[in-house]
Amino acid sequence: MEPRWLDETEMAAWVRLVAVVELLPGVLDGQLRRDAGLTHFDYHVLAMLSEAPERTLRMTELATRTNATLPRLSHVVRRLEERGLVERTPCPYDGRATDARLTQAGWDKVRETAPRHVATVREHVLDALTPEQVTQLAEIADAVLSRLDPDGRMAAAPGLPAAGR
Amino acid sequence: MEPRWLDETEMAAWVRLVAVVELLPGVLDGQLRRDAGLTHFDYHVLAMLSEAPERTLRMTELATRTNATLPRLSHVVRRLEERGLVERTPCPYDGRATDARLTQAGWDKVRETAPRHVATVREHVLDALTPEQVTQLAEIADAVLSRLDPDGRMAAAPGLPAAGR
DNA sequence: CCGGATCAGTTGTACCTACAACCGAAGACC
DNA sequence: GGTCTTCGGTTGTAGGTACAACTGATCCGG
Secondary structure, eight states: OOOOOOOHHHHHHHHHHHHHHHHHHHHHHHHHHHHHSOOHHHHHHHHHHHHSGGGEEEHHHHHHHTTOOHHHHHHHHHHHHHTTSEEEEEOSSOTTOEEEEEOHHHHHHHHHHHHHHHHHHHHHTGGGSOHHHHHHHHHHHHHHHHHHSTTSOGGGOSSOOSTTO | OOOOOOOHHHHHHHHHHHHHHHHHHHHHHHHHHHHHSOOHHHHHHHHHHHHSGGGEEEHHHHHHHTTOOHHHHHHHHHHHHHTTSEEEEEOSSOTTOEEEEEOHHHHHHHHHHHHHHHHHHHHHTGGGSOHHHHHHHHHHHHHHHHHHSTTSOGGGOSSOOSTTO
8 A cells, every 4th residue: 555655845845844833833832821821722712702793702613713622622711711811601592502702801811912922923934934925825724724624614523424524 | 012913915824824733733643643553743753763874863863853842852752662662772972862763663663654644644735735836835834944943953952042053 | 180061861740632421402303 | 292313512531742850971161
Protein backbone atom coordinates (compact mmCIF):
# COMPACT_ATOMS: atom_id res chain seq x y z
CA MET A 1 0.00 0.00 0.00
CA GLU A 2 2.69 2.50 -1.01
CA PRO A 3 1.40 6.05 -1.27
CA ARG A 4 2.63 8.72 -3.64
CA TRP A 5 5.58 10.19 -1.74
CA LEU A 6 6.17 13.91 -1.46
CA ASP A 7 8.32 15.66 -4.02
CA GLU A 8 10.74 18.38 -3.05
CA THR A 9 8.29 21.28 -3.28
CA GLU A 10 5.58 19.45 -1.41
CA MET A 11 8.02 18.47 1.30
CA ALA A 12 9.20 22.06 1.67
CA ALA A 13 5.64 23.31 2.02
CA TRP A 14 4.68 20.56 4.44
CA VAL A 15 7.68 20.88 6.74
CA ARG A 16 7.16 24.62 7.05
CA LEU A 17 3.43 24.30 7.58
CA VAL A 18 3.99 21.81 10.37
CA ALA A 19 6.44 24.21 11.99
CA VAL A 20 3.93 27.04 11.83
CA VAL A 21 1.19 24.87 13.27
CA GLU A 22 3.53 23.83 16.04
CA LEU A 23 4.82 27.30 16.91
CA LEU A 24 1.92 29.66 16.32
CA PRO A 25 -0.33 28.45 19.15
CA GLY A 26 2.48 28.92 21.63
CA VAL A 27 3.08 32.50 20.51
CA LEU A 28 -0.60 33.41 20.65
CA ASP A 29 -1.22 31.65 23.94
CA GLY A 30 1.85 33.24 25.46
CA GLN A 31 0.91 36.78 24.56
CA LEU A 32 -2.70 36.45 25.66
CA ARG A 33 -1.84 34.64 28.84
CA ARG A 34 0.70 37.24 29.89
CA ASP A 35 -1.43 40.23 28.91
CA ALA A 36 -4.88 39.01 29.86
CA GLY A 37 -4.72 35.64 31.59
CA LEU A 38 -6.53 34.05 28.68
CA THR A 39 -5.87 31.09 26.42
CA HIS A 40 -6.07 31.82 22.72
CA PHE A 41 -9.11 29.57 22.70
CA ASP A 42 -10.64 31.50 25.60
CA TYR A 43 -10.17 34.69 23.62
CA HIS A 44 -11.70 33.10 20.54
CA VAL A 45 -14.78 32.16 22.55
CA LEU A 46 -15.16 35.65 24.00
CA ALA A 47 -14.60 37.24 20.60
CA MET A 48 -17.30 35.14 18.92
CA LEU A 49 -19.76 36.03 21.66
CA SER A 50 -18.90 39.71 21.40
CA GLU A 51 -19.86 39.73 17.73
CA ALA A 52 -23.14 37.84 18.17
CA PRO A 53 -26.52 39.53 18.56
CA GLU A 54 -27.30 40.04 22.26
CA ARG A 55 -23.74 38.82 22.79
CA THR A 56 -25.41 35.44 23.13
CA LEU A 57 -24.94 32.11 21.37
CA ARG A 58 -26.12 28.54 21.84
CA MET A 59 -23.34 26.26 23.03
CA THR A 60 -23.52 24.15 19.87
CA GLU A 61 -23.33 27.18 17.61
CA LEU A 62 -20.46 28.57 19.65
CA ALA A 63 -18.66 25.24 19.33
CA THR A 64 -18.85 25.25 15.53
CA ARG A 65 -17.72 28.87 15.33
CA THR A 66 -14.68 28.17 17.46
CA ASN A 67 -13.87 24.88 15.72
CA ALA A 68 -14.15 23.05 19.01
CA THR A 69 -15.76 19.90 20.31
CA LEU A 70 -18.67 20.31 22.66
CA PRO A 71 -16.99 18.76 25.71
CA ARG A 72 -14.03 21.07 25.32
CA LEU A 73 -16.26 24.13 25.01
CA SER A 74 -18.29 23.05 28.02
CA HIS A 75 -15.21 22.97 30.24
CA VAL A 76 -13.89 26.27 28.95
CA VAL A 77 -17.21 28.08 29.37
CA ARG A 78 -17.55 26.75 32.89
CA ARG A 79 -14.17 28.26 33.78
CA LEU A 80 -15.02 31.54 32.07
CA GLU A 81 -18.29 31.61 33.99
CA GLU A 82 -16.44 31.08 37.27
CA ARG A 83 -14.38 34.14 36.38
CA GLY A 84 -17.49 36.17 35.67
CA LEU A 85 -16.77 36.73 31.99
CA VAL A 86 -19.67 34.63 30.68
CA GLU A 87 -23.14 33.59 31.84
CA ARG A 88 -25.00 30.40 31.06
CA THR A 89 -28.79 30.23 31.00
CA PRO A 90 -31.05 27.39 29.90
CA CYS A 91 -32.76 28.24 26.63
CA PRO A 92 -36.49 28.83 27.20
CA TYR A 93 -37.55 27.43 23.81
CA ASP A 94 -35.59 24.19 23.97
CA GLY A 95 -35.11 22.58 27.33
CA ARG A 96 -31.97 20.79 26.16
CA ALA A 97 -30.15 23.84 24.90
CA THR A 98 -27.98 26.29 26.83
CA ASP A 99 -27.29 29.89 25.89
CA ALA A 100 -23.91 31.45 26.66
CA ARG A 101 -23.88 35.23 27.06
CA LEU A 102 -20.99 37.62 27.44
CA THR A 103 -21.21 39.64 30.67
CA GLN A 104 -20.21 43.29 30.92
CA ALA A 105 -16.92 42.22 32.48
CA GLY A 106 -16.40 39.86 29.57
CA TRP A 107 -17.10 42.63 27.09
CA ASP A 108 -14.64 44.94 28.82
CA LYS A 109 -12.07 42.16 28.81
CA VAL A 110 -12.37 41.73 25.05
CA ARG A 111 -12.20 45.46 24.41
CA GLU A 112 -9.03 45.88 26.42
CA THR A 113 -7.39 42.73 25.11
CA ALA A 114 -8.07 43.08 21.40
CA PRO A 115 -5.57 45.84 20.52
CA ARG A 116 -2.48 44.06 21.77
CA HIS A 117 -3.67 40.79 20.31
CA VAL A 118 -4.16 42.30 16.87
CA ALA A 119 -0.73 43.86 17.14
CA THR A 120 0.72 40.42 17.88
CA VAL A 121 -1.08 38.90 14.92
CA ARG A 122 0.32 41.60 12.65
CA GLU A 123 3.81 41.35 14.02
CA HIS A 124 4.11 37.59 13.78
CA VAL A 125 2.08 36.81 10.70
CA LEU A 126 0.40 39.39 8.50
CA ASP A 127 3.20 41.95 8.40
CA ALA A 128 5.58 39.23 7.23
CA LEU A 129 3.53 38.84 4.05
CA THR A 130 2.95 40.89 0.94
CA PRO A 131 -0.66 41.84 0.13
CA GLU A 132 -0.67 39.22 -2.63
CA GLN A 133 0.48 36.59 -0.15
CA VAL A 134 -2.29 37.53 2.27
CA THR A 135 -4.79 36.90 -0.49
CA GLN A 136 -3.09 33.64 -1.42
CA LEU A 137 -3.09 32.56 2.22
CA ALA A 138 -6.84 33.12 2.47
CA GLU A 139 -7.42 30.97 -0.60
CA ILE A 140 -5.03 28.24 0.48
CA ALA A 141 -6.43 28.04 4.00
CA ASP A 142 -9.92 27.95 2.57
CA ALA A 143 -9.06 25.03 0.32
CA VAL A 144 -7.47 23.12 3.18
CA LEU A 145 -10.47 23.75 5.42
CA SER A 146 -12.74 22.17 2.86
CA ARG A 147 -10.84 18.95 3.52
CA LEU A 148 -10.31 19.29 7.25
CA ASP A 149 -13.94 20.01 8.04
CA PRO A 150 -16.06 19.56 4.92
CA ASP A 151 -19.25 21.01 6.39
CA GLY A 152 -18.03 23.19 9.19
CA ARG A 153 -19.77 20.70 11.44
CA MET A 154 -17.02 19.69 13.80
CA ALA A 155 -18.70 18.59 16.96
CA ALA A 156 -21.95 17.53 15.35
CA ALA A 157 -21.04 14.55 13.18
CA PRO A 158 -18.85 12.00 14.95
CA GLY A 159 -19.43 9.03 12.70
CA LEU A 160 -21.92 10.02 10.04
CA PRO A 161 -22.24 7.96 6.86
CA ALA A 162 -20.99 9.84 3.81
CA ALA A 163 -24.47 10.24 2.34
CA GLY A 164 -26.25 13.42 3.25
CA ARG A 165 -23.16 15.31 4.34
CA MET B 1 -2.48 52.49 21.89
CA GLU B 2 -4.84 51.62 19.03
CA PRO B 3 -3.30 49.23 16.52
CA ARG B 4 -3.97 49.13 12.81
CA TRP B 5 -7.08 46.95 12.60
CA LEU B 6 -7.44 44.20 10.05
CA ASP B 7 -9.04 44.95 6.71
CA GLU B 8 -11.40 42.52 5.06
CA THR B 9 -8.78 40.49 3.23
CA GLU B 10 -6.51 40.25 6.25
CA MET B 11 -9.40 39.18 8.41
CA ALA B 12 -10.39 36.47 5.93
CA ALA B 13 -6.85 35.12 5.84
CA TRP B 14 -6.47 35.25 9.60
CA VAL B 15 -9.76 33.60 10.48
CA ARG B 16 -9.06 30.74 8.12
CA LEU B 17 -5.49 30.32 9.29
CA VAL B 18 -6.64 30.11 12.88
CA ALA B 19 -9.16 27.46 11.90
CA VAL B 20 -6.47 25.42 10.17
CA VAL B 21 -4.13 25.73 13.13
CA GLU B 22 -6.94 24.64 15.39
CA LEU B 23 -8.13 21.68 13.32
CA LEU B 24 -5.02 20.26 11.69
CA PRO B 25 -3.34 18.94 14.85
CA GLY B 26 -6.46 17.04 15.76
CA VAL B 27 -6.63 15.37 12.37
CA LEU B 28 -2.97 14.39 12.40
CA ASP B 29 -3.01 13.23 16.01
CA GLY B 30 -6.16 11.25 15.43
CA GLN B 31 -4.86 9.34 12.45
CA LEU B 32 -1.49 8.56 14.00
CA ARG B 33 -2.98 7.62 17.34
CA ARG B 34 -5.46 5.22 15.79
CA ASP B 35 -3.00 3.68 13.35
CA ALA B 36 0.17 3.63 15.43
CA GLY B 37 -0.51 4.79 18.98
CA LEU B 38 1.61 7.86 18.40
CA THR B 39 1.13 11.58 18.83
CA HIS B 40 1.98 13.68 15.82
CA PHE B 41 4.80 15.09 17.88
CA ASP B 42 5.99 11.56 18.75
CA TYR B 43 6.05 10.76 15.06
CA HIS B 44 7.94 13.95 14.31
CA VAL B 45 10.60 12.99 16.84
CA LEU B 46 10.99 9.49 15.44
CA ALA B 47 11.08 10.82 11.87
CA MET B 48 13.86 13.31 12.64
CA LEU B 49 15.91 10.59 14.29
CA SER B 50 15.36 8.25 11.37
CA GLU B 51 16.89 10.79 8.99
CA ALA B 52 19.92 11.57 11.15
CA PRO B 53 23.31 9.88 10.77
CA GLU B 54 23.53 6.85 13.07
CA ARG B 55 19.84 7.57 13.72
CA THR B 56 21.19 9.57 16.62
CA LEU B 57 20.78 13.20 17.72
CA ARG B 58 21.61 15.28 20.77
CA MET B 59 18.52 16.24 22.75
CA THR B 60 19.05 19.94 22.11
CA GLU B 61 19.46 19.42 18.39
CA LEU B 62 16.40 17.19 18.34
CA ALA B 63 14.46 19.88 20.17
CA THR B 64 15.24 22.55 17.59
CA ARG B 65 14.40 20.22 14.71
CA THR B 66 11.04 19.39 16.18
CA ASN B 67 10.28 23.00 17.18
CA ALA B 68 9.89 21.93 20.78
CA THR B 69 11.07 23.11 24.16
CA LEU B 70 13.58 20.95 25.98
CA PRO B 71 11.32 20.00 28.90
CA ARG B 72 8.63 18.85 26.50
CA LEU B 73 11.10 16.78 24.51
CA SER B 74 12.52 15.26 27.66
CA HIS B 75 9.12 13.96 28.73
CA VAL B 76 8.28 12.65 25.29
CA VAL B 77 11.60 10.86 24.83
CA ARG B 78 11.28 9.25 28.24
CA ARG B 79 7.90 7.80 27.22
CA LEU B 80 9.27 6.66 23.87
CA GLU B 81 12.19 5.03 25.67
CA GLU B 82 9.81 3.20 28.00
CA ARG B 83 8.14 1.81 24.89
CA GLY B 84 11.46 0.67 23.46
CA LEU B 85 11.38 2.95 20.42
CA VAL B 86 14.29 5.16 21.47
CA GLU B 87 17.45 4.82 23.55
CA ARG B 88 19.18 7.51 25.61
CA THR B 89 22.90 7.44 26.29
CA PRO B 90 25.11 10.08 27.91
CA CYS B 91 27.36 11.69 25.32
CA PRO B 92 31.00 10.66 25.92
CA TYR B 93 32.45 13.98 24.75
CA ASP B 94 30.24 16.28 26.82
CA GLY B 95 29.11 15.09 30.21
CA ARG B 96 26.08 17.38 30.11
CA ALA B 97 24.71 16.19 26.81
CA THR B 98 22.46 13.22 26.07
CA ASP B 99 22.20 11.40 22.76
CA ALA B 100 18.89 9.98 21.65
CA ARG B 101 19.06 7.05 19.24
CA LEU B 102 16.31 5.28 17.32
CA THR B 103 16.16 1.58 18.15
CA GLN B 104 15.41 -1.11 15.58
CA ALA B 105 11.85 -1.26 16.88
CA GLY B 106 11.61 2.50 16.47
CA TRP B 107 12.89 2.27 12.91
CA ASP B 108 10.36 -0.42 12.08
CA LYS B 109 7.63 1.71 13.62
CA VAL B 110 8.48 4.65 11.38
CA ARG B 111 8.67 2.51 8.28
CA GLU B 112 5.28 0.99 8.86
CA THR B 113 3.63 4.25 9.92
CA ALA B 114 4.92 6.60 7.24
CA PRO B 115 2.78 5.46 4.28
CA ARG B 116 -0.59 6.01 5.91
CA HIS B 117 0.61 9.25 7.42
CA VAL B 118 1.73 10.61 4.07
CA ALA B 119 -1.59 9.56 2.61
CA THR B 120 -3.37 11.54 5.31
CA VAL B 121 -1.24 14.58 4.65
CA ARG B 122 -2.08 14.39 0.96
CA GLU B 123 -5.75 13.83 1.52
CA HIS B 124 -6.26 16.66 3.98
CA VAL B 125 -3.82 19.27 2.74
CA LEU B 126 -1.66 18.91 -0.33
CA ASP B 127 -4.21 17.38 -2.66
CA ALA B 128 -6.56 20.26 -1.92
CA LEU B 129 -4.07 22.67 -3.49
CA THR B 130 -2.87 23.41 -6.99
CA PRO B 131 0.86 23.08 -7.65
CA GLU B 132 1.14 26.88 -7.65
CA GLN B 133 -0.55 27.03 -4.29
CA VAL B 134 1.85 24.46 -2.86
CA THR B 135 4.72 26.70 -3.90
CA GLN B 136 2.97 29.76 -2.49
CA LEU B 137 2.33 27.93 0.77
CA ALA B 138 6.01 27.10 1.14
CA GLU B 139 6.94 30.76 0.65
CA ILE B 140 4.23 32.06 2.97
CA ALA B 141 5.05 29.61 5.73
CA ASP B 142 8.72 30.46 5.37
CA ALA B 143 8.01 34.17 5.76
CA VAL B 144 5.88 33.56 8.84
CA LEU B 145 8.52 31.31 10.38
CA SER B 146 11.06 34.10 10.11
CA ARG B 147 8.87 35.99 12.57
CA LEU B 148 7.80 33.14 14.79
CA ASP B 149 11.29 31.82 15.35
CA PRO B 150 13.85 34.23 13.87
CA ASP B 151 16.85 31.94 14.29
CA GLY B 152 15.34 28.51 14.43
CA ARG B 153 16.57 28.51 18.01
CA MET B 154 13.43 27.71 19.90
CA ALA B 155 14.51 26.10 23.11
CA ALA B 156 17.91 27.73 23.26
CA ALA B 157 17.15 31.40 23.80
CA PRO B 158 14.61 32.02 26.56
CA GLY B 159 15.49 35.63 27.29
CA LEU B 160 18.40 36.59 25.10
CA PRO B 161 19.14 40.23 24.40
CA ALA B 162 18.56 41.14 20.77
CA ALA B 163 22.25 41.62 20.03
CA GLY B 164 24.03 38.56 18.75
CA ARG B 165 20.92 36.72 17.63
C1' DC C 1 42.86 25.99 40.37
C1' DC C 2 38.69 28.06 42.32
C1' DG C 3 34.16 30.44 42.35
C1' DG C 4 30.42 32.26 39.45
C1' DA C 5 27.92 32.06 35.19
C1' DT C 6 26.14 29.31 31.70
C1' DC C 7 24.66 25.13 29.58
C1' DA C 8 22.17 20.44 28.88
C1' DG C 9 18.83 18.07 30.67
C1' DT C 10 15.43 16.27 34.16
C1' DT C 11 11.64 16.49 37.38
C1' DG C 12 7.33 18.23 39.62
C1' DT C 13 3.12 20.61 39.41
C1' DA C 14 -0.69 22.86 37.40
C1' DC C 15 -3.50 23.29 33.58
C1' DC C 16 -5.84 22.10 29.24
C1' DT C 17 -7.65 18.81 25.97
C1' DA C 18 -9.52 14.37 24.22
C1' DC C 19 -12.42 10.54 24.85
C1' DA C 20 -15.98 8.07 26.76
C1' DA C 21 -19.74 7.56 29.68
C1' DC C 22 -23.57 9.66 31.15
C1' DC C 23 -28.10 12.58 31.81
C1' DG C 24 -32.44 14.82 30.79
C1' DA C 25 -35.23 16.82 27.00
C1' DA C 26 -37.35 16.46 22.45
C1' DG C 27 -39.10 13.84 18.45
C1' DA C 28 -40.56 9.59 16.01
C1' DC C 29 -43.22 5.81 15.55
C1' DC C 30 -47.04 2.82 16.26
C1' DG D 1 -49.42 7.61 25.58
C1' DG D 2 -45.30 4.54 25.83
C1' DT D 3 -41.02 3.16 24.08
C1' DC D 4 -36.82 4.07 21.03
C1' DT D 5 -33.83 7.07 19.20
C1' DT D 6 -31.57 11.21 18.72
C1' DC D 7 -30.09 15.65 20.39
C1' DG D 8 -27.71 19.13 23.49
C1' DG D 9 -24.85 19.30 27.02
C1' DT D 10 -22.14 18.01 31.25
C1' DT D 11 -18.93 15.31 33.99
C1' DG D 12 -14.92 12.14 35.05
C1' DT D 13 -10.60 10.68 33.91
C1' DA D 14 -6.42 9.88 31.51
C1' DG D 15 -2.71 11.92 29.08
C1' DG D 16 0.12 15.60 27.14
C1' DT D 17 2.17 20.40 27.52
C1' DA D 18 3.92 24.66 29.82
C1' DC D 19 6.46 26.78 33.39
C1' DA D 20 9.48 26.93 37.07
C1' DA D 21 12.72 24.93 40.01
C1' DC D 22 16.47 22.01 40.27
C1' DT D 23 20.92 19.06 39.32
C1' DG D 24 25.26 18.27 37.53
C1' DA D 25 28.82 19.40 33.96
C1' DT D 26 31.53 22.90 31.46
C1' DC D 27 33.51 27.30 30.77
C1' DC D 28 35.52 31.66 32.07
C1' DG D 29 38.02 35.23 34.72
C1' DG D 30 41.31 36.15 38.20
